[in-house]
Amino acid sequence: MTQSHDTGRPAALTPRRYVGIGGRGPEDVVADDRGRVLTGDEDGRILRLDGLAGPGEARVEVLARTGGRPLGLELLPDGDLLVCDARRGLLRVNLGDGTVRVLADSVDGEALRFCSNVTALSDGTLYFTVSSRSHPLEQWIGDLVEHTGTGRLLRLAPGDKEPEVLLDGLQFANGVAAAADESFLVLAETGRNGLTRYGLTGPDAGRAATFAAGLPGQPDNIWRGPGGLIWVALAGPRIPALELLHRRGPAVRRAAARAAVRAPFRPTGFAGVLAVDDHGRVVHHLERRHSGFRMVTSVCEADGLLVLGSLWERGVAVCEPPAAD
Template identity: 35%
Template sequence: MMKIFLVVAIPALLISLTNFSGESPKHGESLLTVHFPEFHLIPTTGALGPESFVFDFSGEGPYTGLSDGRIVKWLANESRWIDFAVTTPSREGCEGPHEHHRTEHVCGRPLGLVFEKSSGDLYIADAYMGLLKVGPEGGLANQMLTHQLEEPLTFTNGVDIDPRTGVVYFTDSSSVYQRRNYIGAMMSGDRTGRLMKYDPNTKQVTTLLSNLAFPNGVVLSQNGDYLLLADTATCRILRYWLNDTSTTPKSREKYEIFAEGLPGFPDNIKRSPRGGFWVGVNTKHSKLTKFAMSNAWLGRGALGLPVDWMKVHSYWAKYNGNGMAVRLSEGSGEISEVFEGKNGNKWMSISEVEEKDGTLWVGSVNTPFAGMYKI
């Protein structure tokens, strides 16, 4: 009887992961409703999924990672992308038209990106290759964590760097599931994710937080006293304090909830030059996803069925996805601004919003283009 129930209930659950008629955020001083021609789509070349954006310290770019393991750079004056770097030395069978998710564990899948100010090096969080670095001229990226870790990286995801110390902070979303089966991590209630740091001076890697539910994007605060971390499966943003001061209560925990009850599943986090933080919301909530989050046994039971849940998710995301982004207040963590498409301009997912010079660069792991919207 239980198996029959799962066969009926779980497809509805997975559909709901992307079929969002969800509620609007309860907070919000302004709403950015996207309409053409203000919103420009910039096709990526040869692959899809511009997950994250970063500009170098000359203001050039943005740079973004694609589904075939390449990192490309946008040449604004020429309105085209050029190849900048790759995360694996063997490129045979990686590029060209095919289902890149089937080869990404071989070809690499660059996700989070951040430049180191003093050297101009680009740090890359590759879902399969770990934490990498490439010089300002690009080329083949090198692995940073060459020493054997006590627990190897399985799903490297978000990254940021302290410009004062060069210390790199990054996330490992799961110790069990790889990116090509991230739906399994979400459905199972997996809590093996970690927030970590790498000190390039000592070559030492430290785990700051463990037992996290799909930790994702990470960003350093403006003055470097804390990190914000997207805990995707719980739809929360956590704040991890880095520096204790004389005014800090001794009883304060190392981390706390910065924002909760988000309207969907948070992905990457970026600082906004207008204050606060942009959070990409991969997909919005429905009542059924909230029910599923409270009943993890449902997802775990579904994983035992002979169903390719990644395909189910991909299919429904294509036709019913509804991504958005929210800007959180730096002080309270409340939503102060919402970015989402309306009617025919909805995004199937949004992984990140990077704001620079009055322009929002919008990324998604599912689309063959980046979005550019002038505020």
């Protein structure tokens, strides 16, 4: 079921505290069942943050080092952590001893670069995204400007050595999460300002369709919370000039992308998150227009609060939860 972006007036996204991580770029945040938050930074560290809801100082513990650049994360039932590493591919990290194992680093003879986000189903099948085949992480803005449509959705079945390409031609494929009954996936296409549905079972199996279009910002990582909602981080507001540029020819977009990569980047003061249900309906829409915490690339619930991650910032933001309906 496709839903439009008309979410009405957003509620306020209210910060409670900021917690530094001793590094930069906690791009994704996920919470465990004890309210602790896992994230990664640009130096390749996997970190665990504890005590975010308490009045005292939060604890930041280094659990592992990937040797690359961790982006999307997924906790497994056995306590291991799946990591999409932009340089090394899809990894599995033992959080007890810090051991890092490569699950996939190529597909069809092509090295996996810009591996973005991953989700695991109950049967052990892994689904993950690649944001771009033409631009590395360091040039992400070039891909969004050029509108290359080289993002992918991949599947790695239990026991397989190499993933299978399920979808190609996605506009900066990003976050991915499964429906509660695992009948379909929801994935973010940042370059389309929308969410895409990919069927896993039933008559829609293997088919992609629009799940939510025209979102009020650019969707990044998505995370299914314990309450059943899918939380969507909005990395930036919609940019009308960029959407107009996407209608121009490839040569114009390539030239604009080259200029964008060379220009210094500074995110706006926009911070936003959405929560949608399995029908694509927006249940919560929170925004802050003059935020000191910028470029929100992830959001999760921990101890009744919202925790925001960012590719840009040097820590995470802990915010008030949305008001009950």
